[in-house]
Amino acid sequence: MSEALPKLHFANRAAVITGAGSGIGRALALHAARQGMQVALADIDAAALAAVEQEIKTLGTECFFAVVDVRNRDQLDTFAERVFSTFDSVALVFANAGVMRAATSWLQPSADWDLIVDINLKGAAHTAAAFIPKLLAQNAAAQLIFTGSTSAFSPRPQIAAYSCTKHALWGLAEAMYLELKTLDAPVSISFLAPSGVRTAIFDTPSQAPGGEVQDMLRAAIEAMGMPPEQLAEITFAALRERKFWILPHPDFKESLQRRIDRIVAEQPPKFG
Numbered sequence: 001m002s003e004a005l006p007k008l009h010f011a012n013r014a015a016v017i018t019g020a021g022s023g024i025g026r027a028l029a030l031h032a033a034r035q036g037m038q039v040a041l042a043d044i045d046a047a048a049l050a051a052v053e054q055e056i057k058t059l060g061t062e063c064f065f066a067v068v069d070v071r072n073r074d075q076l077d078t079f080a081e082r083v084f085s086t087f088d089s090v091a092l093v094f095a096n097a098g099v100m101r102a103a104t105s106w107l108q109p110s111a112d113w114d115l116i117v118d119i120n121l122k123g124a125a126h127t128a129a130a131f132i133p134k135l136l137a138q139n140a141a142a143q144l145i146f147t148g149s150t151s152a153f154s155p156r157p158q159i160a161a162y163s164c165t166k167h168a169l170w171g172l173a174e175a176m177y178l179e180l181k182t183l184d185a186p187v188s189i190s191f192l193a194p195s196g197v198r199t200a201i202f203d204t205p206s207q208a209p210g211g212e213v214q215d216m217l218r219a220a221i222e223a224m225g226m227p228p229e230q231l232a233e234i235t236f237a238a239l240r241e242r243k244f245w246i247l248p249h250p251d252f253k254e255s256l257q258r259r260i261d262r263i264v265a266e267q268p269p270k271f272g
């Protein structure tokens with residue numbers, strides 16, 4: 001348990017998820033519903049949202065969805081208003097929406113830079129900005145979870161723009177955690193760092209030079225990736241303990257340690 005944070009109960013409280021129409025977001029939403037939570041879903045894909053809402057309602061749980069583009073702060077504010085007027089108590093907010101477009105770093109089209117930064121970084125920051133003041137006003141135990149990535153710590157060639165946003169998200173998450181701690185608030189932050197989860201993240205092809213790495217990653221993850229349901233289970237177990245770091249792939253810790261050792265020893269980057 002993180003120091004001095006009140007226990008987090010899930011049942012009969014709400015979970016909010018951006019990027020809830022697919023992959024990790026969908027699995028988190030379904031897992032939340034199975035914990036007896038009410039669920040608010042946000043995504044840009046209305047059809048996907050409607051399908052997830054249907055699945056959740058068959059579990060007998062109260063649920064609604066809103067088409068929200070996390071690049072749009074006004075839409076997030078309206079969504080947050082609706083969440084707090086629909087549900088009595090919000091326990092979890094997952095700032096999860098994200099995209100990937102692989103490319104060799106200096107050949108990444110500027111439109112892709114904008115897309116990736118606006119969704120993965122600024123979209124997550126906007127989500128936190130829309131929800132944290134309301135969570136603080138609620139004055140009950142609550143956790144905001146940023147879906148980062150192991151790419152936050154270990155950049156991979158050809159996904160530099162994506163890695164940059166996840167590095168930056170790590171910085172935002174730590175700063176926000178410390179700010180909330182200074183307030184002695186019952187609200188805190190988690191940084192979820194998955195790697196290789198079987199989702200649709202690689203499906204939109206990247207036409208840029210180096211973009212073919214995305215197909216390679218997709219094939220590897222289809223063969224060996226973690227099912228999103230397993231990730232959701234690990235995540236909720238960590239949230240019960242209100243952990244800041246959620247590192248669902250234990251093997252990654254070894255390579256993280258090697259990387260830290262190389263930095264401390266002033267050795268240049270080494271992939272893998």
Ligand SMILES: NC(=O)c1ccc[n+]([C@@H]2O[C@H](COP(=O)([O-])OP(=O)(O)OC[C@H]3O[C@@H](n4cnc5c(N)ncnc54)[C@H](O)[C@@H]3O)[C@@H](O)[C@H]2O)c1
Nearest residue numbers: 019021022023024044069070097098149196197199200201
């Ligand atoms: N799948 C992996 O291996 C993996 C690894 C590390 C981190 N992640 C992170 O997990 C998160 C979820 O990705 P996923 O793997 O489930 O991918 P996914 O593509 O299956 O789901 C992402 C969802 O986000 C939605 N989305 C995209 N742009 C949006 C926007 N502007 N506003 C609102 N919603 C938007 C999409 O419509 C989609 O439903 C992302 O932040 C991703 O970076 C994934």
